[in-house]
Amino acid sequence: MNQLSKKLLSKKGYYDAISDLIESSVVLKMDEYIQHGTTSTLDHCIRVSYRSYKIAKLFKMDYKSAARAGLLHDLFLYDWHLEPKRKLFEKHGYTHPKTALMNASNNFNLNSKEKDIILKHMWPLTLRSVPKYKESFLVSMVDKYSSCGETLVPLANKLAEFIF
Ligand SMILES: [Fe+2]
Numbered sequence: 563m564n565q566l567s568k569k570l571l572s573k574k575g576y577y578d579a580i581s582d583l584i585e586s587s588v589v590l591k592m593d594e595y596i597q598h599g600t601t602s603t604l605d606h607c608i609r610v611s612y613r614s615y616k617i618a619k620l621f622k623m624d625y626k627s628a629a630r631a632g633l634l635h636d637l638f639l640y641d642w643h644l645e646p647k648r649k650l651f652e653k654h655g656y657t658h659p660k661t662a663l664m665n666a667s668n669n670f671n672l673n674s675k676e677k678d679i680i681l682k683h684m685w686p687l688t689l690r691s692v693p694k695y696k697e698s699f700l701v702s703m704v705d706k707y708s709s710c711g712e713t714l715v716p717l718a719n720k721l722a723e724f725i726f
């Protein structure tokens with residue numbers, strides 16, 4: 563877990579919303595896998611969860627469900643970079659929301675909104691899997707924003723090393 567994640571988890575209101583999840587070994591196991599660039603899946607999920615929590619709170623949405631499902635949205639627990647060649651709709655991008663939901667449901671009690679947030683977070687890639695709640699749409703957008711940053715910053719750093 564990186565320093566930013568530790569800092570975000572030290573914020574009391576946020577920590578209270580996800581404390582039982584972040585103390586569980588199955589959630590901490592996400593730290594073993596890289597998600598984008600140099601960011602572990604756990605650090606990615608904490609970032610998505612915290613940003614979703616803050617925005618949901620600002621707009622008087624269900625910030626607790628957004629924070630909890632944001633933390634669990636990528637609980638697929640494998641290294642997706644090692645994926646063998648598969649047909650398009652069997653690829654990680656399409657299937658991992660279902661795997662994450664199955665793992666999350668097997669380990670925690672989720673409400674229907676949290677399930678929807680996890681299952682629909684790859685929309686619009688998963689065309690027919692349209693978010694049902696505004697919190698699902700929010701987490702999906704925050705996930706894309708965070709993923710772009712995590713992917714582009716290491717690339718920009720590499721490029722800068724190459725040029726300068
Ligand atoms: Fe995902």
Ligand SMILES: [Fe+2]
Pocket residue numbers: 606610635636705709
């Ligand atoms: Fe994600």
